[in-house]
Amino acid sequence: xxxxxxxxxxxxxxxxxxxxxxxxxxxxxxxxxxxxxxxxxxxxxxxxxxxxxxxxxxxxxxxxxxxxxxxxxxxxxxxxxxxxxxxxxxxxxxxxxxxxxxxxxxxxxxxxxxxxxxxxxx
Numbered sequence: 001x002x003x004x005x006x007x008x009x010x011x012x013x014x015x016x017x018x019x020x021x022x023x024x025x026x027x028x029x030x031x032x033x034x035x036x037x038x039x040x041x042x043x044x045x046x047x048x049x050x051x052x053x054x055x056x057x058x059x060x061x062x063x064x065x066x067x068x069x070x071x072x073x074x075x076x077x078x079x080x081x082x083x084x085x086x087x088x089x090x091x092x093x094x095x096x097x098x099x100x101x102x103x104x105x106x107x108x109x110x111x112x113x114x115x116x117x118x119x120x121x122x
Contacts (some may be wrong), residue, residue, distance in 0.1 A: 004057065006033060009045040029094030035103040040064055046101075058083040060099055073102040 008016040016038055031048070040062060047059040059082045067074060076083050076099040084093040 003051040004031070004048055005050075006046055006048050008038060008040070009047055010042075018020045029122050031099045033099065033101050035101055038103075056083065058093075062101070072104065073100065 006018045008018075018033070018035075022033045033046075038098065041064055043061065043063045044077070045059055045061055048055055048057045060076050060080070061082075078087075078093055078095070078097040081093075081097070082101055084097055087093045
């Protein structure tokens with residue numbers, strides 16, 4: 001049984017870990033991640049692992065300068081997901097595999113400063 005979790009890596013250092021909760025739509029080929037208590041700036045690597053295994057299942061890169069300020073949602077289709085894109089025979093990752101990230105903007109500058117400094121946990 002796969003028990004995926006995600007960690008945020010910045011400058012080759014893990015800064016936050018999130019347990020993965022299966023979405024209500026029971027879609028086996030989508031990872032829907034709601035980022036909370038986390039402010040991403042610049043280049044970030046989101047690494048997905050299984051249980052206690054330290055080997056990544058797959059990972060994605062997100063650079064905030066490429067995300068429109070009005071956007072609160074980003075989609076990565078299989079061809080854009082590192083490691084999943086190598087599975088051309090679809091033995092591990094469904095042909096429609098995708099990762100969806102969404103978030104809310106911090107309500108004020110104090111929230112943003114606390115989240116950027118590591119406050120707010122994860």
